[in-house]
Amino acid sequence: MNTKRDQIISTTCQLIETQGYHATGLNQILAESGAPKGSLYYYFPDGKDGLVEEAIARTSQLIVARLQEGLAAYESPAEAIPNFLRSLAHHVQASSFESGGPITAVALEAASTNERLNAACRDAYQAWQKVIEQKLLDSGYEPVRARRLGMLVIAIIEGATILSRSERNVGPLLDAALELEALL
């Protein structure tokens, strides 16, 4: 296991979540990760884009795991999904609104200008939607609706997180959880 390389990736995950892609410089990544300054292009010969692509993929897997774990805690999706939003609200507040929506900024920055990173974000979003969709299928939702709701839940999480971080108030995430209880 290459722990230095790992450290660079996880620092990148944190910085792009808080600041986005363009605001996060390689110098800052090196400095905060404590990695040796000469090692970046040794570990990531593709440069910044290769590094960020890996960071997005790692974040994607982490969120999939968190989603699966959170949803497994309740049998009914109508309980499990709103409670996942509440745990997310807790996480956002605990980070002083510096975390939440770990790839959203990059997704928008890259959507029209960087096909490689756009693809990485698209894959992440689709993976997250699938976890929700599967939970709904397992409890008997019709396939078409399960797919649609999988999308909607991720969209609501993204949107409510943006509003919560912007207001520095988790009200939007908590209110969204309430409305999802009514919808599911």
Next chain:
Amino acid sequence: MNTKRDQIISTTCQLIETQGYHATGLNQILAESGAPKGSLYYYFPDGKDGLVEEAIARTSQLIVARLQEGLAAYESPAEAIPNFLRSLAHHVQASSFESGGPITAVALEAASTNERLNAACRDAYQAWQKVIEQKLLDSGYEPVRARRLGMLVIAIIEGATILSRSERNVGPLLDAALELEALL
């Protein structure tokens, strides 16, 4: 009326919508707006942040107007709001997925790092939520619920737009419209 100054602002609106804040340089703004190179700090003595702050405010007003106009076309919010999402989907597709979520990227880039721009985005989001909330109040929704749904609708618009731009497919926006019909 200062049309040169206006041109700079509207070019800035378009660029931050497509690319975000940090990816949009002053040089690019000047070049694409056709404004004279020496005039930027004459019109915007506060520099980039002052300019972007005005761009966000202008975008905010434009969206308020579009929302009010769109919602006024149908008496029932359960018709009006989903149809607004459909018109938004059309707009996103017509722009080849370069438009949509006009301040989302900036909101996230600025949330933790630029209080001035964060405040501008927060004000915009609150203004948009109020338009939805008022439409719901007018048709008899309970005040607490109207407020909550005003937030949720904006969150869904933000989230579904992100997913649509990321996938280059307006399916998420159209599906969200369908689910909002069921919810409202």
Next chain:
DNA sequence: GTCTATAATACGATAGAC
């Protein structure tokens, strides 16, 4: 109002020594 010139700094990336 608009221009040029430039300061001061940061960026991503590469080369070559060790």
Next chain:
DNA sequence: GTCTATCGTATTATAGAC
């Protein structure tokens, strides 16, 4: 694996001429 040094190019911003 890690280093330093550096290239080339962006960035925001300012000073001063016209």
